[in-house]
Amino acid sequence: MRKGVIGILIFTIFVVVVIEAATIQYLLSTSYSSKATARETNIIQGINKFELNHRYLEQALKYSFYQAFRDISQDSSYLKYSVADSLYCIPYFKIYDETTITDFNSKIEESTEQYFKKYTDEIKDDETIIPDYDVAISLSGSDIVVEARPDGKLQLYREGKLEISDDKPIKVLIDPLTDSCP
Amino acid sequence: MKGMAYILTILMTAVIFTVAIVGMLLLPLILFRIHITQNVEIQTGYSNAELLLLTSLSSRAGDSSVQEMVANHFAFNNPPDLGFFEEKLKLFLGDGGCYQLSDESGVLFGDLCTSKKYEATTKIPLPYSTGKLSKEIKLVIN
Known part of the structure; x- marks a missing residue:
């Protein structure tokens, strides 16, 4: 009788130990794969953010140039900016009669740089170094x-x-838009 | 007879004990599994939303990039049509998919997703003359 009870207890303990071992094994493997998934997600999200920043910077460089061009042209022309016609209907590109501007290139570069700095400051955060x-x-x-x-x-x-x-380097080609005027 | 009852009691106790132990071991496992599945689903859902935003903004429609089109949409009184952007979202999400693009001031297009949803946000630059250098846009998909 006693042997029977002991046998049942040993069997029960054996079953419990086997299940526990299987459970621990499964938990460890799941934990490993979940860690791998978390790493993958971290990488994918990092790349996404990095690429989105790239897209932002490219477009921001264009806008910085447009603004610099607009400022310099406006300052240097005897025509009032608001009455100058637009080239290809683009509000940034104005047509002036007077085109002689001293240090045009360096002025535009300097001004573009300043505007671009303002744009880059917009996307700076704890993990983005610009x-x-x-x-x-x-x-x-x-x-x-x-x-x-x-x-x-x-x-x-x-x-x-x-x-x-x-x-x-970030490089953008400034080509006039071909959309017709609204 | 008494001996038989004793054995039955022992057997019953052993069975209950085993079932209880197995249940105790399996319950956390099942809960853990559900938790992991949900976590992975949420993470991949957010990654998908980000990827979709990235691919859409990187695409070009004619001479303009979609990012530029969205920026122009905010900047000018006569905004460009954003149908191209919507088409890209529809293609990815299929017939049953739901999407919405918005900024802090309102919805650009799409419907509000009522069930489970994933969102991604990014900043796009705006023309300097608009008075604001950038705008955060949010894409919600399901």
Whole structure:
């Protein structure tokens, strides 16, 4: 009788131990895969944010140039800005009679740089490091090439988790929009 | 007879004990599994929303990038049509999908997703002359 009871108890303990071992094994493997998923998600979200910042900077550089161009042209022309016609209906590109402007290129570069700095400040946060940029403007055929060269790395930094960086210049081609006037 | 009852009692106790132990072990496992599944689903859902926002903003419609179109939508009185952006979302989400693009001041297009939803936000630059350098837009998908 006693042997029977002991047998049942041993069997029960055995069953419990087997289930517990299987459970622990499963929990460990699930925990590993969930950690891997979390890492993957962290990387994907990091890359997404980094790329979105890139898109922002490219467009911001364009807008900075437009604004700089507008300012310089406005300051240098004897025509009132508001009455000057737009080229291709683009509000940024005004047509002036007077086009002789001293240090036109360096003035535009300097002004673009200042505006671009304001734009970059908008996306700075705890994990986004944005370097200062030097702006250079050149011509490629009839297009204007605006290039912002960083003095360091554009970075996305999550301590102990992720670091993405890029020190390539941002280059945009300023081509007149072809949309017809509304 | 008494011996039989004793054995039955022992057996019953053993069975109840085993079931209780197994239940105690399995319950946390099941809860953990549900938790993990939900977590993964939420994370991938947010990643999808971000990816969709990224691919849409990176696309070009004619001479303009979609990002530029959205910015112009805010900047000018005669905003460009954002149908191209909507088409991209429809293509990804399929017939049953729900989407909405908005900023702090209102909805640009799409319907409010009522059930489970995932959102992604980003800043887009605006033309300087608009008086505001950037605007945060939010994409909600389901």
